[in-house]
Amino acid sequence: MGLLLGYLAEQQKHLRAEKALVTGMLSRVRVEAGLTGTIEQIFSEIIAMYGVSRVMIVSQETHSHRAFAGEMNVPTGTARGEFRWLESGPRDAKTYLDDYPGDVFYVSLKRDRWTTLVLDDSGHEVTVDNLAPFSQLRQAQPFDSLISVAFLFGGDWRGRVFLFNPSWRGERQEELRFLLDMVHQVGPAVYNVYLLHRLRRRALAAERARLARELHDGAVQSLIAVEMQVDVLRRQAEAGRPIAEELSRIQSLLREEVLKLRELMQQMKAIDVDSQRLLGVLKDNVERFQRETGISARFMTDVEQVEMPQRICREIVRIVQEGVVNVRKHSGARHAMVRFGCTPDKWNLTMEDDGKGFPFSGRHSMQQMKETGIGPMVIMERVSLIAGELTVESNPGQGTRLEITVPRNGDVPHEF
Numbered sequence: 001m002g003l004l005l006g007y008l009a010e011q012q013k014h015l016r017a018e019k020a021l022v023t024g025m026l027s028r029v030r031v032e033a034g035l036t037g038t039i040e041q042i043f044s045e046i047i048a049m050y051g052v053s054r055v056m057i058v059s060q061e062t063h064s065h066r067a068f069a070g071e072m073n074v075p076t077g078t079a080r081g082e083f084r085w086l087e088s089g090p091r092d093a094k095t096y097l098d099d100y101p102g103d104v105f106y107v108s109l110k111r112d113r114w115t116t117l118v119l120d121d122s123g124h125e126v127t128v129d130n131l132a133p134f135s136q137l138r139q140a141q142p143f144d145s146l147i148s149v150a151f152l153f154g155g156d157w158r159g160r161v162f163l164f165n166p167s168w169r170g171e172r173q174e175e176l177r178f179l180l181d182m183v184h185q186v187g188p189a190v191y192n193v194y195l196l197h198r199l200r201r202r203a204l205a206a207e208r209a210r211l212a213r214e215l216h217d218g219a220v221q222s223l224i225a226v227e228m229q230v231d232v233l234r235r236q237a238e239a240g241r242p243i244a245e246e247l248s249r250i251q252s253l254l255r256e257e258v259l260k261l262r263e264l265m266q267q268m269k270a271i272d273v274d275s276q277r278l279l280g281v282l283k284d285n286v287e288r289f290q291r292e293t294g295i296s297a298r299f300m301t302d303v304e305q306v307e308m309p310q311r312i313c314r315e316i317v318r319i320v321q322e323g324v325v326n327v328r329k330h331s332g333a334r335h336a337m338v339r340f341g342c343t344p345d346k347w348n349l350t351m352e353d354d355g356k357g358f359p360f361s362g363r364h365s366m367q368q369m370k371e372t373g374i375g376p377m378v379i380m381e382r383v384s385l386i387a388g389e390l391t392v393e394s395n396p397g398q399g400t401r402l403e404i405t406v407p408r409n410g411d412v413p414h415e416f
Contacts, residue, residue, distance in 0.1 A: 025182060029189040036070075038193050040083035042186065043072040047081070051167030056141070058088070058096040059151075059159030067093040095140050097160055099133040100148070102126040104180045106172055107134050108145035123177040147176070149183050153191040222257045226250055275306040278313045279340065282320055286338050289324040295333060297324070301340040308347065312406065315386045316340075316349060322378050323351040323402060331355025331400065345408055352401040358394040366390040376402070 028041035043055045056071040069088040074081040102118035109115075114134065118126040137146075147163040161183070168175065229250055233243045273281045279301055286299040308316075320338055327336050333355030341348045360374055366389060369375030375392050379402070383390045388406040 025186050026189055029186065029193060033193075035190070035194050035197050036083060036085070038190055039070065040072065042190070043083055044081075046161075046163065047072070047074055050147070050163055051169075052147075052163045052165060054164040056162040056164070057159060058092055058162075059157050060093045060097060062156055062158065065093070067097075069096070095136065096162070097158065099130075100150075100160070101128055101130075104147070104149040104176045106145070106147050106176060109138065110144070117172055117176065119173070119176050119180065121180070123180060125173070147179065149176075149179050151183050151187045153187060153194075157191070157194075222253060226253060273313045273317055274310045275308045275313055278306050278308065278316065279303065281317055282338065282340060285317065285320055286324065289328070289336075293328050295328065295336055297336045297338070299338045299340075303340060303342055308408075312386045315382050316347075316406075319349065319379055319382050319404065320351070322376070322382070326376060326379075327351075327353045327355065331357075333399065342408065347406040347408060349404040349406075350401065351404075352399060354399040357396040357398060357400045358392065359396065360394055361396055363391055363393045379404075 025042060025045055028045060029038050030041075033041065039057065043057075046052070046055055054071060054073045056069065058067065058069045060067045067088045069086040069092050070083055071086060072081045072083040103121045105116065105118040107114060107116050114131050116128045116131070116134070118128050120126050134146075141162070141164070143164045145165055147166050148160050150158070150160050152158050229246065233246050233250075236243050236246070282301075283299045286297050289295070290297040306313075323338070324336065327333050331353050333353035336351070336353040339348075339350040341350075358375065364372075364375065366375075366380055366383065369380065369390075369392065375390075380390055383404055383406075386406050388404055391403045393401040393403070
């Protein structure tokens with residue numbers, strides 16, 4: 001009984017140690033470090049844990065078959081190394097990823113004699129009948145001993161991690177099982193960093209494309225038109241014709257493009273606003289709109305204090321910015337008003353003007369506008385992000401009124 005209790009206590013101690021190692025490894029996975037920084041941190045832990053001279057990762061994207069390889073060495077006399085990506089191609093995928101038995105293996109070569117230990121995904125030992133893949137790998141990457149573990153992420157990526165010349169500290173089969181379990185737990189976190197990085201790149205690419213389109217369709221086209229008109233004026237001046245009217249028209253065009261560029265810069269600027277600053281930021285936006293456009297605009301509120309999550313505050317500001325831009329671009333209004341208020345269960349935002357209105361008459365809910373493809377689409381998207389509702393009342397030739405309500409204590413469906 002004493003022997004059994006001692007064995008169980010030792011096993012429990014071993015499990016706690018493994019759990020602590022995995023937890024420490026997961027703490028190294030940080031979105032702000034990016035994929036390369038995260039891999040470097042994890043490889044540093046693996047190098048310290050297994051006493052290896054070098055760690056290498058080779059992966060392949062499933063649908064495109066592109067291969068990627070990277071390695072981390074620890075130079076003699078240094079505490080840690082630096083991870084770097086290597087040039088790679090389809091041949092690397094064949095060399096490092098194909099034809100290997102099992103999911104994790106250990107191989108060594110001493111006096112022309114191979115020693116192997118291979119486990120499948122469940123940790124059971126696999127019989128090795130073919131040593132050719134190990135010989136080919138040793139030709140590409142010389143080693144005395146090697147550990148390799150496979151991974152598969154979301155059906156998108158497959159790959160292997162290679163640990164060269166490890167120093168064993170425990171029973172080999174248990175060490176391989178632990179390494180396999182660690183990859184199963186830490187791998188998905190690393191894959192999430194990759195996914196987030198890819199989403200951010202796509203979002204940045206989409207935003208750059210949108211800005212390029214805005215500049216091309218707006219400022220660039222207008223500047224080309226101004227250049228052509230200036231050339232016409234030059235010829236008129238040479239012929240002695242009056243040019244004052246044309247100059248006035250060009251001045252108006254340039255003023256319009258300055259406003260468009262300012263609005264674009266405002267949309268690009270990051271918004272740092274919380275519930276304490278929300279009312280002041282809204283008031284500043286409306287007052288700036290009045291100064292820059294000459295349209296009479298007021299901000300009104302019957303709220304003295306706001307308690308609202310910061311992400312909702314940012315969207316409220318973006319909605320107001322988009323609303324006043326629409327007033328300037330499309331309404332032809334002379335007066336506009338923005339009002340912010342609340343009821344016990346909702347925040348209320350109202351924007352109205354005395355312009356020409358939308359090309360429809362009456363009150364329309366957000367669902368009705370989505371079904372018919374009418375209304376302020378950008379504002380509708382932003383209202384949806386904060387679980388709000390939008391109602392538009394349009395009176396062609398008389399003006400528009402936008403009413404937005406946001407639950408005070410509701411759940412926001414998206415984190416942004």
